[in-house]
Amino acid sequence: MSGLRKYSAIARTSLEITFLYRTSFALNMIGSIFYVFAMFYLWQTIFLGSPGALGGFTWPEMKAYLLVAFLLNALMTWFAEWNMSVDLREGRVATDLARPMDFQASRFASAVGPVPFEFCSAVAVGAVVALMFGGIALPADGAHAAVFLVSAAMATLIKFGLVYCVSMTAFWTTGTDGITVGRAAVQNLFSGALIPLIFFPDWLRAVAAVLPFQGMVSTPALIYLGKMDTPTTALMLGVQALWAVGLILLGRLAWRGAQRAVTINGG
Amino acid sequence: MPLIEARGLTKKFRQAVKEPGLVGSLKHFFSRQYRDKIAVDHIDFSVEAGESVAYLGPNGAGKSTTIKMLTGILVPTSGSLVVDGLVPHEKRQQNARKIGVVFGQRTQLWWDIPVIESFNLARDMYEIPAARYRDNLAQFTEILGLAEFMNLPAAKISLGQRMRADLCMALLHDPRILYLDEPTIGLDIAVKDSIRGFIRSRIEERGTTVILTTHDLGDIEDICKRIVIIDNGKIIHDGDLAKLKDTYARDRVIHFQLARPPESMGPIGAGLPACEITTDGLRLSVRFDRFKLAAGEIAAAVMPHVEVVDFRIDEPEVEDLIRKVYLGQLSLSPDAPQTGVLAGA
Amino acid sequence: MAANVAIAGRLRSVRRLVFLYLRCLGQQMKAILAYEADFVVLLFSAVIVQFTGFLFIWTIFQRIPNINGWTFWQVVMMYALIFVTEGVGSLFFEGTWRLTNLVYTGQFDQMLVRPVSPIVQVLASAVGFNGLGNLVTGFVLIGISITNVPVAWTPGRLLMLAILIASAATIRVAINLASAASAFWVSSPWSMVPMFVHQLSEFAKYPITIYSFAVQALIVVAVPFAFVSFFPTAYLFNNEAWSAIGLLTPLVAVYSLLVAVWIFNAGLRRYESTGH
Numbered sequence: 001m002s003g004l005r006k007y008s009a010i011a012r013t014s015l016e017i018t019f020l021y022r023t024s025f026a027l028n029m030i031g032s033i034f035y036v037f038a039m040f041y042l043w044q045t046i047f048l049g050s051p052g053a054l055g056g057f058t059w060p061e062m063k064a065y066l067l068v069a070f071l072l073n074a075l076m077t078w079f080a081e082w083n084m085s086v087d088l089r090e091g092r093v094a095t096d097l098a099r100p101m102d103f104q105a106s107r108f109a110s111a112v113g114p115v116p117f118e119f120c121s122a123v124a125v126g127a128v129v130a131l132m133f134g135g136i137a138l139p140a141d142g143a144h145a146a147v148f149l150v151s152a153a154m155a156t157l158i159k160f161g162l163v164y165c166v167s168m169t170a171f172w173t174t175g176t177d178g179i180t181v182g183r184a185a186v187q188n189l190f191s192g193a194l195i196p197l198i199f200f201p202d203w204l205r206a207v208a209a210v211l212p213f214q215g216m217v218s219t220p221a222l223i224y225l226g227k228m229d230t231p232t233t234a235l236m237l238g239v240q241a242l243w244a245v246g247l248i249l250l251g252r253l254a255w256r257g258a259q260r261a262v263t264i265n266g267g
Numbered sequence: 268m269p270l271i272e273a274r275g276l277t278k279k280f281r282q283a284v285k286e287p288g289l290v291g292s293l294k295h296f297f298s299r300q301y302r303d304k305i306a307v308d309h310i311d312f313s314v315e316a317g318e319s320v321a322y323l324g325p326n327g328a329g330k331s332t333t334i335k336m337l338t339g340i341l342v343p344t345s346g347s348l349v350v351d352g353l354v355p356h357e358k359r360q361q362n363a364r365k366i367g368v369v370f371g372q373r374t375q376l377w378w379d380i381p382v383i384e385s386f387n388l389a390r391d392m393y394e395i396p397a398a399r400y401r402d403n404l405a406q407f408t409e410i411l412g413l414a415e416f417m418n419l420p421a422a423k424i425s426l427g428q429r430m431r432a433d434l435c436m437a438l439l440h441d442p443r444i445l446y447l448d449e450p451t452i453g454l455d456i457a458v459k460d461s462i463r464g465f466i467r468s469r470i471e472e473r474g475t476t477v478i479l480t481t482h483d484l485g486d487i488e489d490i491c492k493r494i495v496i497i498d499n500g501k502i503i504h505d506g507d508l509a510k511l512k513d514t515y516a517r518d519r520v521i522h523f524q525l526a527r528p529p530e531s532m533g534p535i536g537a538g539l540p541a542c543e544i545t546t547d548g549l550r551l552s553v554r555f556d557r558f559k560l561a562a563g564e565i566a567a568a569v570m571p572h573v574e575v576v577d578f579r580i581d582e583p584e585v586e587d588l589i590r591k592v593y594l595g596q597l598s599l600s601p602d603a604p605q606t607g608v609l610a611g612a
Numbered sequence: 613m614a615a616n617v618a619i620a621g622r623l624r625s626v627r628r629l630v631f632l633y634l635r636c637l638g639q640q641m642k643a644i645l646a647y648e649a650d651f652v653v654l655l656f657s658a659v660i661v662q663f664t665g666f667l668f669i670w671t672i673f674q675r676i677p678n679i680n681g682w683t684f685w686q687v688v689m690m691y692a693l694i695f696v697t698e699g700v701g702s703l704f705f706e707g708t709w710r711l712t713n714l715v716y717t718g719q720f721d722q723m724l725v726r727p728v729s730p731i732v733q734v735l736a737s738a739v740g741f742n743g744l745g746n747l748v749t750g751f752v753l754i755g756i757s758i759t760n761v762p763v764a765w766t767p768g769r770l771l772m773l774a775i776l777i778a779s780a781a782t783i784r785v786a787i788n789l790a791s792a793a794s795a796f797w798v799s800s801p802w803s804m805v806p807m808f809v810h811q812l813s814e815f816a817k818y819p820i821t822i823y824s825f826a827v828q829a830l831i832v833v834a835v836p837f838a839f840v841s842f843f844p845t846a847y848l849f850n851n852e853a854w855s856a857i858g859l860l861t862p863l864v865a866v867y868s869l870l871v872a873v874w875i876f877n878a879g880l881r882r883y884e885s886t887g888h
Contacts, residue, residue: 027804031811037827038814045680045822046672054675178650178742182657189664199671280884340724340885363727375722377636379643391635392728394628420643 010106011113018114029074029121033129036070040133055199061225062196064136067126068221069193074122075156076111076163104164104251111160140226147233151220154240158215161247162187168254192218212247215240269313270444270476271337275346278307278332306332308500309346316443319470319477321491321508323589329500330480334448337478338368351443364393367437371449375433376421382432383417386439393440400439407435410465427458434462438469445469447479451486463489484589496589511588517558520581521565523551526574538568629732636736637704644739651741658745662695665817666753682819685760686849688753690841691817696750696777697784697840698813703743707734708788712803715795721885731789731876761849769848776844776858779865783840786868789876796879799886809835816841839864 018025043066047059057065130136139145166183188194190213197208197218208214219236222228228236281301307329314320324330335341336348339355339362348354355362368375376385390400408414411431416424424432430450437445445466451459467490469475479490487494487508494511496504504511528549529535535551536544542565543554551573553565562580569575645651669691673684701708711734714720723733758765758773791809798805812830816837820828831837839861845851847858 024800024802024804027808031808034811035814038818041822041824041827042672042679042818046676049679050676178654178657181742182653182660185657185661185664189667194664194668195671199675201671201674204667204671335721335885338725340721341883342881359724360727360729363725366725368722368725370721373719373722375725377639377643379646380639384639388635388639392632392726 006101007105007109010109014110014113015117018117025121029125032070032074033125036066036129039066040129044133055196056227057196057198058137060135060137063130063133064138064225065196065221067130067136068224069191069217070129071119071122071126072152072155072217072220073188073193075115075118075152076159077118103255104248107164108160111163112156115156137225139224144223144226147237148220148224151223151237151240154237154244155216155220157244158212158240158247161244161251162212162216164251165247165254168251168258171258187213187216190214191216192221196221212243215243270316270318271312271314271348271350271478273310273312273346273348275309275311276307276333276336276343276348277305277309277345278329278336278341279344280304280306305500307336307343307497310497310500310502312495312502312505314476314478316476317470317474318493319491320479320493320495321487322478322480322495322497323487324480324497328497330497331448333497334446334478334480338366338446339363364440365443367440367442367445369430369433369437369445369447369450371430371447371452374421374429375436376429378422379420381418381420382413382424385421385432386436389436389439395440399441403439403441404435407438407465410468411435411461427454430454430458430462434465438475441473442475444476444478447477447481449481449483450479451481451483459483459485466490512583517556518554518583519557519562520552520554521562522579522581523553523569523573523575524577524579525549525551526576529573534572535569539565629729632728633732633736636733637739640736640739644741654740654742655745658699658742659749662746662749662753665691665695680819680821682821683761685757686845687818689757689761689845689848690819692750692753692757693777693780693841693844694813694817695746696754697781699743699746699748699750700781701743701784701788702740703747704739705735705785705788706740706743707737708785708792709740709803709806710734710738711792712795712800712806715883716799716801718885720883724883730880731873734792735785735789758848763849773848776848776861779862780840780844782865783836783861783868786865786872787835787837790868790872793872793876793879796882813837813840836864836868 040063043062044059047054047062052058054062139148162183166179169179190197190208190211192208192214193216197205197214200208208218215236219240223233223236280303282304310329310333322330322333332341336343337350337355339359342356350362351365353362353365376382377388380388386404389395395403408417411434413428413432413435416428416432421429421432434450447466450466451462454462463486466477470477470490477490479486481487492508494504494506494508495502526549529546529551532544532546539553539555539560541556541559545552545554551569553569555565566575566578666688669684669687672679673687677683679687711720714723714734714737720730723730723737726733754773754777763769787809788806791806792803794805795803812835815823815827815831820831820838820842823831828838832839843854843858844861845858846854847856847861849855
């Protein structure tokens with residue numbers, strides 16, 4: 001039990017740090033709203049120009065999709081990513097190595113700590129945007145909402161697995177900014193955060209289907225909107241789970257290799 | 268006309284007052300409260316060309332703030348400041364051509380590029396004539412021993428190497444004034460000596476004016492002739508180092524190493540009525556006012572009564588002196604109210 | 613006679629500043645190139661970001677013929693202008709992003725004791741090689757865009773294209789510099805305010821006609837991102853409603869730069885050199 005307590009202490013600390021830097025957090029959040037606004041105006045214009053459904057989406061559904069994507073992108077973002085690469089770069093890992101804790105688990109605790117706060121902030125901000133644009137579609141019923149939450153949790157796990165793997169590159173390169181930016185761009189495109197994957201031409205959709213990213217936005221968002229039947233939902237949840245486990249295991253492998261690098265470089 | 272002249276020089280900082288906790292932050296966000304902190308409080312001083320001045324004071328006394336105003340980094344809140352005919356913050360760039368700056372805590376070198384490239388950049392920035400640059404660089408490299416790390420970036424050299432390189436860069440353009448803020452902090456004795464010697468040679472050979480802040484009293488004794496002490500933003504002493512010692516460090520202690528313990532202290536004490544005498548085993552120490560007695564007279568009074576193997580004279584450490592000033596045990600200010608003198612006359 | 617001497621002096625000092633700027637920047641470039649892996653990653657990631665952006669627009673236009681009358685290649689032009697100017701900003705003026713930290717740590721002090729304009733020193737204090745990726749792909753997209761739009765590309769118009777790109781880049785750098793100068797008012801270890809302002813550029817990737825009046829006012833008047841992408845595009849592609857305003861871009865560039873320098877100098881007077 002004391003093991004768990006260690007990790008919950010880490011989670012609490014990182015939540016406190018997020019509070020400490022709340023101005024940065026808020027500015028970051030508001031800054032990302034500009035992007036959401038731009039998307040809303042863009043799609044509004046598009047839907048006005050072609051009334052009815054586009055790619056199977058109505059305008060209220062599209063609004064909901066954009067906000068769900070915004071919410072999912074806001075989770076486990078700000079602190080986790082920044083903190084992880086800074087830790088690695090500044091060699092704080094050496095002290096972490098000395099602690100009687102699993103490195104990946106402690107990273108997870110520190111990434112997951114601020115998530116409730118991120119969730120609430122993003123929902124509040126999303127609600128304001130939704131009101132400004134005349135409301136959004138809500139999940140059809142409680143069951144959809146519940147499954148959506150499960151899928152969203154899984155999306156967050158996949159995100160952690162991915163960010164953790166990518167942050168491991170900090171052991172081999174001195175700057176991680178480029179990798180972070182590149183990863184975010186690829187992730188935004190193939191997760192469906194920029195545009196629902198259904199809009200892609202077949203070949204691009206085929207690429208997206210074999211990558212882990214779709215589980216990060218597209219799957220939960222489509223569940224939210226009730227756009228998948230029950231068997232497909234079950235299948236997609238399974239795919240999400242597979243990717244989550246796979247990426248976390250890959251991260252453990254990378255860490256083992258990285259530890260060797262640390263020993264060689266002297267931390 | 269003095270090279271540096273400050274009249275009523277004052278710097279106030281506005282500090283935000285914030286209550287702790289989330290509520291405090293919220294309150295602070297909506298109605299900010301500020302408190303003025305007066306870092307430098309109406310100080311007057313002037314420095315003649317060629318002087319070497321130690322500018323001392325405890326942490327937070329206003330030393331760095333003064334130096335930053337002198338160099339043009341900070342804009343004074345009030346008062347006037349003229350350095351070599353210029354108001355530093357108004358003519359910052361012109362002022363910069365005439366000064367060299369070494370801040371011990373921070374390097375002036377470019378972090379990622381080889382030291383020699385930093386020097387070359389300085390050459391271009393200060394528009395140092397090629398011949399002068401070549402001569403200065405050759406000379407400084409020799410004296411400061413820079414050759415071994417000249418091609419390494421500042422990020423990869425040791426603190427001592429960095430300080431030497433910083434000093435070199437600050438002087439390449441032959442500045443009239445050299446500001447040194449804690450130039451030897453964290454360095455080992457050998458490096459300290461080389462840096463102090465170098466600075467001294469600049470003062471003696473080129474007449475460079477030096478303003479030095481330090482906590483290291485070796486720096487002061489090696490480099491400076493004049494001491495200015497600031498505390499709580501006010502100058503509490505300004506004068507000659509030697510005179511300071513004469514005035515406030517009159518006491519000397521002479522220690523005698525004896526062949527055997529003294530049989531009786533009586534006769535010695537009788538011969539030296541104004542002195543404080545202590546013994547500790549085979550050691551006999553006499554504290555005396557050097558303006559009233561000479562060391563020889565002490566010796567003459569002691570020698571007939573004991574067998575002296577060896578002796579040594581302790582001068583008071585400047586460190587002790589200044590510590591006393593900080594602690595308020597010594598009042599150095601000429602117009603400070605003396606106890607017993609009528610106040611409000 | 614006196615006027616001539618004054619002008620010669622001015623020219624000399626401008627030449628000196630440009631020389632020093634390039635000298636410092638060159639050193640920064642050399643320093644970064646030492647980390648070869650980082651260089652390649654930064655370059656590559658910038659290209660990926662652009663490519664995904666392009667794919668996004670392309671996907672949308674697979675479904676619809678135009679957005680408010682703006683065709684695919686016209687929107688690509690706006691996109692490309694945002695990226696080219698961002699590239700100029702990162703590659704040559706990345707230093708603006710360092711200012712917040714320089715002020716926070718007090719390292720900015722050292723720029724004030726050198727006989728060179730602190731603005732020039734700040735601008736030349738860093739190089740972002742991701743900018744090269746942005747520049748290259750941005751120019752490729754501009755090249756493809758102008759050959760796919762039914763406009764006669766006379767030498768005069770091409771010259772105008774060059775002038776507009778230069779002006780747009782100037783506006784972008786001015787916005788960066790002005791927002792970076794927030795560091796003199798808001799103490800923070802990293803560039804929050806500049807990042808916040810930077811995010812406004814999202815609005816400039818699409819025709820401003822899609823936005824509400826408030827958003828339009830924001831990016832035309834307050835932070836003139838619309839002059840980075842939308843108005844130059846409107847001018848180049850002869851848009852009836854907006855092309856005339858596009859001609860104002862160079863003026864807006866000069867104005868933005870003056871305002872940015874003014875804000876920077878106002879901030880400099882309150883610099884407190886605290887140092888953390």
